[in-house]
Amino acid sequence: MNESTRREFLFQTGKLLVLSGAASIAWDAVAAGAPADAPNYTMTEHWWAMVIDVEKCIGCGNCVRACKAENNVPLEPYYFRTWVERYVVDPEDIEHPIVDSPNGAYDGFPELTLSNPNVKTFFVPKLCNHCANSPCVQVCPVGATFDSPDGVVLVDKERCLGCRYCVQACPYGCRYIDPRTNTVDKCTLCYHRITKGLLPACVEVCPTAARQLGDLKNPNDPIHAFLRTHKVQVLKPQMATGSKTYYNGLDGSVR
Amino acid sequence: MSSRQDRAHLVRVAALFGGALILFFVARAVLVPKDFGIYGHYRAGALADARARPIAYAGQAACVECHGDVGDLRKTSSHAHVACESCHGPLATHASGDDATRPGRPNGRTTCMRCHLASLSKPAKFPQIVLKDHADDGPCIACHQPHAPKL
Amino acid sequence: MGTVQGYMYPNEMELQWSILIVLYPFITGLVAGAFILASLERVFDVHVVKPTYRLALLTALAFLLVAPLPLQLHLGHPERSFEMYLTPHTTSAMAMFGFVYLWYLMVVLVLEIWLDYRRDLVVTWKASRGLKRALYAVLTLGSDNISEGALNVDDRFGRFITIVGIPSAFLLHGYVGFIFGSVKANPWWSTPLMPIVFLFSAIVSGVALVMLMYMAMSKLSKRPIDLPCVDTIGRYLMYAFIVDFSLELVDLIHRIYEADESFKALDFMVHTRLYMSQIVLQMLLGTLLPIALLAVPQLLRIPPKWRLRIYVIAGCLTLVGIFAMRWNVVIGGQLFSKSFLGYTTYKMQFATREGLGASVALLLLPFGILAALVRLLPPWPDESLKNA
Numbered sequence: 001m002n003e004s005t006r007r008e009f010l011f012q013t014g015k016l017l018v019l020s021g022a023a024s025i026a027w028d029a030v031a032a033g034a035p036a037d038a039p040n041y042t043m044t045e046h047w048w049a050m051v052i053d054v055e056k057c058i059g060c061g062n063c064v065r066a067c068k069a070e071n072n073v074p075l076e077p078y079y080f081r082t083w084v085e086r087y088v089v090d091p092e093d094i095e096h097p098i099v100d101s102p103n104g105a106y107d108g109f110p111e112l113t114l115s116n117p118n119v120k121t122f123f124v125p126k127l128c129n130h131c132a133n134s135p136c137v138q139v140c141p142v143g144a145t146f147d148s149p150d151g152v153v154l155v156d157k158e159r160c161l162g163c164r165y166c167v168q169a170c171p172y173g174c175r176y177i178d179p180r181t182n183t184v185d186k187c188t189l190c191y192h193r194i195t196k197g198l199l200p201a202c203v204e205v206c207p208t209a210a211r212q213l214g215d216l217k218n219p220n221d222p223i224h225a226f227l228r229t230h231k232v233q234v235l236k237p238q239m240a241t242g243s244k245t246y247y248n249g250l251d252g253s254v255r
Numbered sequence: 256m257s258s259r260q261d262r263a264h265l266v267r268v269a270a271l272f273g274g275a276l277i278l279f280f281v282a283r284a285v286l287v288p289k290d291f292g293i294y295g296h297y298r299a300g301a302l303a304d305a306r307a308r309p310i311a312y313a314g315q316a317a318c319v320e321c322h323g324d325v326g327d328l329r330k331t332s333s334h335a336h337v338a339c340e341s342c343h344g345p346l347a348t349h350a351s352g353d354d355a356t357r358p359g360r361p362n363g364r365t366t367c368m369r370c371h372l373a374s375l376s377k378p379a380k381f382p383q384i385v386l387k388d389h390a391d392d393g394p395c396i397a398c399h400q401p402h403a404p405k406l
Numbered sequence: 407m408g409t410v411q412g413y414m415y416p417n418e419m420e421l422q423w424s425i426l427i428v429l430y431p432f433i434t435g436l437v438a439g440a441f442i443l444a445s446l447e448r449v450f451d452v453h454v455v456k457p458t459y460r461l462a463l464l465t466a467l468a469f470l471l472v473a474p475l476p477l478q479l480h481l482g483h484p485e486r487s488f489e490m491y492l493t494p495h496t497t498s499a500m501a502m503f504g505f506v507y508l509w510y511l512m513v514v515l516v517l518e519i520w521l522d523y524r525r526d527l528v529v530t531w532k533a534s535r536g537l538k539r540a541l542y543a544v545l546t547l548g549s550d551n552i553s554e555g556a557l558n559v560d561d562r563f564g565r566f567i568t569i570v571g572i573p574s575a576f577l578l579h580g581y582v583g584f585i586f587g588s589v590k591a592n593p594w595w596s597t598p599l600m601p602i603v604f605l606f607s608a609i610v611s612g613v614a615l616v617m618l619m620y621m622a623m624s625k626l627s628k629r630p631i632d633l634p635c636v637d638t639i640g641r642y643l644m645y646a647f648i649v650d651f652s653l654e655l656v657d658l659i660h661r662i663y664e665a666d667e668s669f670k671a672l673d674f675m676v677h678t679r680l681y682m683s684q685i686v687l688q689m690l691l692g693t694l695l696p697i698a699l700l701a702v703p704q705l706l707r708i709p710p711k712w713r714l715r716i717y718v719i720a721g722c723l724t725l726v727g728i729f730a731m732r733w734n735v736v737i738g739g740q741l742f743s744k745s746f747l748g749y750t751t752y753k754m755q756f757a758t759r760e761g762l763g764a765s766v767a768l769l770l771l772p773f774g775i776l777a778a779l780v781r782l783l784p785p786w787p788d789e790s791l792k793n794a
Binding site: 078079080083085096097098099100101103104126135138139140141142143144159160161162163164165167168169170171172173174175176177181182183239255 | 413414415416417418419420422423477480481482483484486487489490492493494495497498499500501503585588589590591592739740743744745746747
């Protein structure tokens with residue numbers, strides 16, 4: 001083969017490879033359509049959020065237990081997709097609250113012994129905030145964690161390397177490594193339930209409606225009225241994570 | 256300007272690198288999952304994986320389908336907004352008929368006290384009791400009907 | 407939990423990144439630093455350090471080959487690590503690793519070593535028999551042109567590669583600093599200075615390593631140590647160290663002055679759990695003392711024997727200090743809670759794959775590889791080859 005035909009051959013082969021690669025990707029997008037296993041659920045019609053009403057939480061721990069049961073979270077030693085914290089705050093020193101979360105509040109809280117009666121004390125449930133500008137999604141090297149089209153941050157267990165970078169990047173401490181799969185795990189907002197019209201397990205069993213699911217794209221959802229009429233905050237707003245977990249009645253001492 | 260012969264060994268190096276690069280692209284075309292990148296930088300199948308988990312809690316609506324009488328009793332009670340499974344635990348297998356066993360009753364004391372034991376941390380308006388002032392022996396259900404607890 | 411003091415988020419109590427992740431930046435730092443020393447001669451014409459040129463490159467190669475191993479041992483699924491090549495997430499600094507590593511290994515290090523050694527490889531090929539002959543034939547890619555013109559091409563192209571290699575070395579180690587520096591969730595890590603501090607401490611550690619290796623290997627092969635060479639390296643080490651220390655001091659002063667919400671918690675951590683490794687090992691023994699030692703020959707007349715001893719002690723202290731710096735960044739960043747209300751302890755194990763045993767083995771492995779490389783590609787070829 002002389003110089004010019006060899007060059008010609010390489011050029012044509014290269015062109016073929018590039019074009020067929022592009023075509024196959026395009027075809028997959030066309031063929032994707034609606035997911036087959038949730039025929040009544042269209043992702044783009046939903047934008048999920050959570051509302052936590054701190055003024056209603058009684059620290060019963062139902063949510064912690066329900067989450068562990070629903071999502072098969074390891075009971076030992078201390079992995080939690082959601083947990084409840086108890087704050088004891090001296091009103092004159094809100095920068096140094098005393099916080100505890102015994103086994104994540106799996107068995108509720110033991111009785112409180114207060115040395116100083118002049119305190120305020122309350123419970124704060126925590127979970128993945130399903131951030132719209134999630135720092136954990138940003139740092140994943142292989143695209144194993146992502147923000148779904150309906151606003152839930154999920155983990156692809158088949159792709160996760162277990163590098164733990166996302167665990168470091170989450171400002172809220174909601175991720176952990178599942179020792180049984182060596183991949184990252186976290187609250188999925190019970191994606192397998194909400195896509196079927198059910199409530200997340202933690203919302204289902206909360207006796208005081210301190211935890212509520214919201215769908216920001218649904219005009220009839222009560223979350224819109226709630227956000228309009230209450231003073232809500234997100235955790236660590238200075239991090240600008242776009243957190244979609246709104247807290248009502250959040251005290252300044254909450255970390 | 257160096258002669259072509261003097262540069263020949265560099266051409267071999269370039270060919271080696273070029274070959275490796277081609278191998279890389281071929282490997283990529285084969286190994287990257289076909290559904291990667293459709294919705295974003297992730298495998299679209301992961302959404303289906305997340306949806307496919309088994310369900311443990313049936314949800315209140317499922318309970319009331321069979322236990323309508325309890326549902327009616329609770330509708331006007333103070334426990335109206337407490338889901339059945341808050342006290343009775345996950346019952347999806349029972350509700351779907353897969354599990355023929357009858358779920359046992361929750362332990363009265365522990366279940367009730369988790370919510371109702373007095374604590375300074377609980378909202379003041381929430382009904383809570385100090386055990387020794389209230390009735391420190393005997394089960395709660397001796398006086399309170401759990402589905403309509405107000406006396 | 408007995409090891410937790412105060413409050414930590416429940417998932418934070420166990421450290422995510424172990425000593426292996428301390429080891430990785432330490433090793434790539436040595437690589438980058440050794441390469442910068444080699445480039446001093448090739449690009450900046452500091453010919454007095456020529457005796458260390460080849461050794462610096464081989465050292466860099468030996469350590470670079472080991473560099474991915476601590477990462478592989480740490481991963482939950484090391485068999486999936488190739489995914490970084492298939493679907494790298496462009497917003498993640500870590501995704502860069504595969505490509506930067508491969509670029510640096512093949513295009514910078516291996517190519518430069520090949521170009522510098524090509525003449526010796528061809529000569530050895532022609533002078534050998536049997537398996538050794540075949541091996542060297544492969545290494546030369548079958549090309550035996552070592553005419554003046556060809557060697558000229560090698561020299562010019564090699565110089566070009568070295569020039570490209572300097573920013574590549576900065577990238578190889580700088581991105582690791584960025585991996586930490588860009589995590590806004592962690593105030594111990596999040597600072598724009600992090601990549602720069604990492605880079606300068608890398609240069610310091612790499613230069614110190616090559617200096618020590620050169621002295622050790624000269625001793626072992628009974629060659630005389632080129633004194634002006636070592637004096638110059640010692641001087642450059644001191645300069646780099648002063649810059650490195652200044653950068654770390656700037657970061658420290660800034661933190662203390664601004665005293666933001668994380669400061670009290672971090673300050674407490676440094677004074678308790680991190681005291682030995684940060685104050686004693688990194689700052690005093692690992693930075694101030696080596697700088698002082700290296701300054702002595704610059705300020706006073708010291709006889710050669712004592713100068714060499716100073717260099718050995720300063721070099722060893724430097725390596726310990728830079729390792730401590732990596733430890734303080736990686737482990738230190740995980741000892742406090744992101745709630746700033748609590749602290750935990752790092753329970754380092756010995757025999758597990760993320761334990762001390764594995765780390766020691768990984769630190770010794772490059773020396774084994776270097777021993778093999780030095781036999782394959784002698785940094786100081788025999789006189790007989792020169793006349794071939």
